[in-house]
Amino acid sequence: MTTADRRTTWDTASTAPPDLLELLERRARQDGDRAALVHASAVLSWAALYESVQLARPAYTAPTGGRTRVGLLAHNHPGTAVALLALLANAAEVVLYDARATEAERDQVAELGGLGRWCDASAADAPGGAAVPPRPDASWGDVADRAGAPAYIGLVTSGTGGLPKVVRKSWPVTLANSADFAASAGFTREDRILCTTPLHHAYAFGAALLPTLLTGATLVLAPHPPAPAALARALRESGATAMQSVPFLYRALLECGERLEASGLRLCLSAGEPLPRELARAWRERVGVPLRDQYGATEFGQIAFAADDPDGPMRLMPGLTARLSDENGTWLTDPGPDTTGDIHLRQEGAEVAYWGLRDLGSAALREGWFRTGDTGRLPGPGLVEVEGRTDRRITVAGRKVDPDEVERAISSMAGVSECRVRATPPAPGRTGDSFVAFVAAEPTVTEIALRRHLARLLSSYKVPTRFHLTERLPRTGSGKVHMARLWQEAGV
Known part of the structure; x- marks a missing residue:
């Protein structure tokens, strides 16, 4: 300029x-x-x-x-x-x-x-x-x-x-x-x-x-x-x-x-x-x-x-x-x-x-x-x-999981409107590699159905350890997904 x-x-x-x-x-x-x-x-x-x-x-x-x-x-x-x-x-x-x-x-x-x-x-x-x-x-x-x-x-x-x-x-x-x-x-x-x-x-x-x-x-x-x-x-x-x-x-x-x-x-x-x-x-x-x-x-x-x-x-x-x-x-x-x-x-x-x-x-x-x-x-x-966030990287048994790939696979299922995939925060007494999928979906979507859907698309280590299903993902005032509230809702 x-x-x-x-x-x-x-x-x-x-x-x-x-x-x-x-x-x-x-x-x-x-x-x-x-x-x-x-x-x-x-x-x-x-x-x-x-x-x-x-x-x-x-x-x-x-x-x-x-x-x-x-x-x-x-x-x-x-x-x-x-x-x-x-x-x-x-x-x-x-x-x-x-x-x-x-x-x-x-x-x-x-x-x-x-x-x-x-x-x-x-x-x-x-x-x-x-x-x-x-x-x-x-x-x-x-x-x-x-x-x-x-x-x-x-x-x-x-x-x-x-x-x-x-x-x-x-x-x-x-x-x-x-x-x-x-x-x-x-x-x-x-x-x-x-x-x-x-x-x-x-x-x-x-x-x-x-x-x-x-x-x-x-x-x-x-x-x-x-x-x-x-x-x-x-x-x-x-x-x-x-x-x-x-x-x-x-x-x-x-x-x-x-x-x-x-x-x-x-x-x-x-x-x-x-x-x-x-x-x-x-x-x-x-x-x-x-x-x-x-x-x-x-x-x-x-x-x-x-x-x-x-x-x-x-x-x-x-x-x-x-x-x-x-x-x-x-x-x-x-x-x-x-x-x-x-x-x-x-x-x-x-x-x-x-x-x-x-x-x-x-x-x-x-x-x-x-x-x-x-x-x-x-x-x-x-x-x-800009391609993504470094803090979204997830390691499972030494192998890297791309959250964007998992989110795309979840979003391809009928009835899912959006999702976010995150590594589980560290906490005392929590061991092992784990990560959570927060999924906004219709009531007909179940965790079992999601796991079956992902089994056809992803290697087993890329399937989230846990799913949290909700009607919609909460947002901050600027329109971002409110992750702190989601973690609280999920009790993690």
Whole structure:
């Protein structure tokens, strides 16, 4: 990406990301009547967003004393953006978290993040309505002196099966990463971005909310959790030119029976888990717009994006470098385009760190490279292809079992809608190699029938030790299978 490309993303002569609040003020003055944030219950123009942040700042100050960070309970509503911008204007270090989390979960994150208090930008208290022109003399100094931008912002991640981790993210690097992604995706002020995943997740935050604020586009917030039929209507009626979602929701849209139409749609983003080829083909045939795969992580933001070819490898974002190691940890110094290995990443200007878990970041690093837990290839300079997770590898009596192969065999049985295969977690007193298949299926599907089906397709050591049958697999807020809940349901 050239310097000129990055400049056009935020319309400034500087190669560094701008002060987000100054940019918001300029948009309010120059383009105030255009919609910035759209929700079923509230629409904020750029002028109204600016004015709302001004008015909200006194209520969203950083706490004083030993704990100066603020936890923001996020909803997919314009009020969350207003609260976040108000906190950033007050130079508060913010940790975004799910507003639907339990009190116990909040307490755990507050302890890890060193939070002084929680703010809940609930829809009931959030601003909305028509555009309110800013006062001619309005500036951020009218409410309080600008304290400068925060050094860090926190996002919470637990993957799909672990305890929460509060990732400490450099605010300047986070902004630059989102600006680079916006330029790679070609976002402009003319775009209307349909956001279908939670704003507190790195995917929606870095690939939808921040690009909107940086480019002057319009962000359309789908209700969350989104029902497929309602999401299909939002796609038809929102005027979306771009859509951000996950494979699970794209598949649900194809299967919900609703018309999938969006005359101006040009870009569909998929992230959160690898994009199945058959799903990408089905979406393109039905909607007429290709699904473009995106690779991201809470620790790094947007890592890579299929900008060149929707069916080809993804291109790494500026500032990110990748390398491979084999399964024994040996660096692959000159891997060919077809060589698969464990993906390690490094990001210019940032280091991986977690609030409250001081040693965790350094433990994940090897010679300054972060082990992502993903396997893949580097088919060319600046390119990456992700194939799966290293922690999915299963060893049975010294032989390797590919969970993807087992999942495909199980899914080929009539009545099975989806499944996940995982190695049994280690536990005291548990011996031997074992792994479990979590299967969403119709009531007519039985374990005996599954075993007979697999016996015709797989070697005996590849047949799961145990099956857990359920009506549907539970999902996290970002659409991933909630493995921690499945392990709990199975009593493992």
